[in-house]
Amino acid sequence: MSESTSGFIEHPPRPLAQRLGAILWPSFFGAGVATMVLFAFVDPIDLAMISFPEVEISREAGYTIAFMGFWAGFASACTFTWLLLRPRSRFH
């Protein structure tokens, strides 16, 4: 920990793996749970019928799209959190 000019404790920079990990991993985990819960109650085929009936979406595709969608969504939230929690000295 180093003291910045304002007197607040400034955390030293973290490894890239830690930052990426802190964003990608919790969102991956959340996406897994959300996908499981969603498809425990909804058949992806039914979901396809009420969303894009003109496109043929198989169950495998449905699971994958939902998982990736959840992951992207949760990762956005995690990135937002990271952005809000960044020390102000990192914004030049």
Next chain:
Amino acid sequence: MSTSAPDELKLYVKAPKVYPREVSGRFSRLRVLAAWVLLGLFYVLPWINLGGTQIVLFDLPAREFHVFGLTFWPQDFFMLALLLAIAAISLFFFTALAGRLWCGYACPQTVWTEVFLWMERFAEGPRNKRMKLDKAPWTAEKVRKKALKQFLFITFSLWTGITFVGFFTPIRELVPSLLAFNAGGWEVFWTFFYGFATYGNAGYLREQVCKYMCPYARFQSAMFDDDSLVISYDRERGEPRGKRRKDADKDALGLGDCIECQGCVQVCPTGIDIRDGLQIECIACAACIDVCDEVMDKMGYPRGLIRYTTENALAHKPTRVLRPRLFIYLGVLLALIALFGLVLTGREAIHLDVLRDRNALYRLAGPEIENPFSLKITNRTEQMQRLTVTASGLEGLRVVTPTGAIEVPAGEVVDRPMTLSVPADRVGPGMQTIEIRLDAEDEDGPDTTAETRFFVPSGG
């Protein structure tokens, strides 16, 4: 902020690479055994068939899950939730009892990292050679060694990805279709995805996953107390540490038992010094115990300078293994297991869901009021069931369709429309609760009931 010093411009620090030294001993044998058993289960299970179906197959395309001869459907989802709760409480229990047993021996991150280290050692040699190789300029020898390592890493990762997908799509069909390049796009995608995750996590990120991403490492202290088993250095016995000749009289030199050989630091897969005390990074793999015991043997000192112990024992206080915390975790765990067993054995052979038709509430058919429904019938038995539908709860209520028996094949879910009617002059308006009953044609066969509501319009 535009006045940052140049050193603050570095947004990322580089995590130094950890080169764990090879180690042998009691706990390392245990760890290797655990790796073989756990990875053996992972890689072999999908290849075992039971009565024509894969013994563990989470058949996502068909939305049914086969686990050791039992079949589950998405409707059984809460059982999975219960199973996860059991897993979590077990983790609590074992953590309170024996510390981070999970991390050191059973966590997939540890187990796969261990295997990737074996491959790394095979390709690049022991610790000092690996360190030297990474610093050395690119020679033909270095290229050969690195290429061999990459070949092993990638092949093993791909096989791991295939095996993973093999839990979701029959592996005996998946492997030939992958080899013939005509596998489904999603299977190929997930094979590569999981393969890449394995490659990255076990080949490169390794201890960083434990240090930066693992939530368990952060909350395990909540389950710890001074009676929990931890791996600790016996400071009292070891200090003051110092180098000495094997035949030196340590008492005359005023030294403790630690000979400052750095063995415990070199073997540590997370790159910490256990002598600094209990640390969040420690995954309790016990590699430092093994290496230190070996050194103690060589020096003729008693083993256990680094050992499994408790905070209380180190402070010369009595250690209490049987404590309220343990009984509470155990009680909750046993209750959950009992509940799971009860739910598992008490599953209905036939399950019926009755849904009201969303498009039409009712229809007038002459003097009768009709309501449309759809039936969702799950047959959890291993035989085909022929089921007849009856309805009760309102005067004159009768089933218009289906007229005959509904055939539901073994282990399948069948959707059927159902129409019920009542004479309009015999019922009052509003939603009326009724009961739908399914009976197998076979006398001893299964039956089930479900409740739904029948709508009668006012003035009907």
